[in-house]
Amino acid sequence: MTAGPTTATPSREDLEAPVTVDRREGPYGEVVLRRRGAHYEIIANGCFLMDTADGRSERLLVQAALDRLTGDGRSVLIGGLGVGFSLAYAAAEPRWGRIAVVERESAIVDWHRTGPLAAFSAGALADPRVEVVRADLVAHLTGDGPRYDALCLDIDNGPDWTVTEGNAGLYGPDGLAACLRRLEPGGVLAVWSARPSAAFEQALRTAGFAEVDTLEVAVERGVPDVVHLARRAR
Template sequence: MHEAHTPVTVDRAPGIAGELALRRNGPHYEIISNGVFLMDTRDGTSERLLVSTALDHHIAPAHLLIGGLGVGFSLAEATTHPAAGTITVIEREPAVIAWHDTHLRPHSAGALDDPRVHLHRADLLTWLRTTTHTYDAICLDIDNGPDWTVTEGNAELYEPAGLALLTTRLTPHGTLAVWSAAASPAFEQRLRTRFTHVTTHPVPVPHGEPDLIYLARRPHP
């Protein structure tokens, strides 16, 4: 039987979309936004799969963009993948970045110290619109999925205009990977309209629907 723990808030900070809190629950940490659970350090299987499936189609050095630092599972996976070259991480919340110097550092496995990693504090949509970099793989994990965004503005990323913008930031054989806490048939259809090859990768969770990784390659001409 698992021992029950009382969650303890170890830090609070103002965020872009309201208050962020880091909460410890036994040996695990949870990130809470305006009282709503976002992510925790309990597993990380689907976050790692997000990166590994995106990079498995490439040979080194593949240039990778990760949208969202989170608790660090995706970044840690990227630094151990044999195909990874430069790794660009976009995270808009200063508090999340700061927690990786303290409580969350074990979960990102010190990956921010890797010389291939370039962390930018920025909004992902703004970054995509104001830079011209292209990537062999783009991994999105900034929301709980296309239908459950952290902020209203993020919804554009998953709409046709956002997918068109993401496509311009992919190399010709690039891969787009998107994490979701549940299936989104409408989003999958939009991906199929934009890309010739779309696959889904479910990851079972202890309760509720499986997490889902959407993988899209080969944009339509």
């Protein structure tokens, strides 16, 4: 989520100093959970990832993929647990028969199991349809594994603004080819971004995806959040 224009009036919570709730050093760098007023923020290697203030675009990530599928018992892989909005929204939908959430940061999983983020994942980690995979998403997708009807990916601030350098491969030819392999025929790829990316839309088409589309969610300040959508041919 990008910062707004300097002329915008800051909200009361924007003016509150953040309080560090937990700080961990892991194999991919530092990850921090902060509280600002009533909301929580996740910071990775000094880069703001997401907060609990507004989960509309994270929910849209899952809903938009489901809207492009038919029938029940569908499977979805959610890339990035984050503050839990996408997972909780998927678990509340009975049409998903299998839900895998891939998260590489053990700290984030802990904050959902026993910490303050449990309130936002709404008990989804206990849902029998949900499997938590503790792995790097890029490595997980490029390896062998099951296919899914939908891949809903939200591990960066977008294709043009990655949290760690290694994530950039997800949005290039090799990463998109891996996504195609892990989708069922007719399956849907949904990618969250803090800003639209025409270059990524073209990369999806070049990789062989069809029905490429971008949905926008207006935010209080700055450019809209977006969900990039594409389909594997049947």
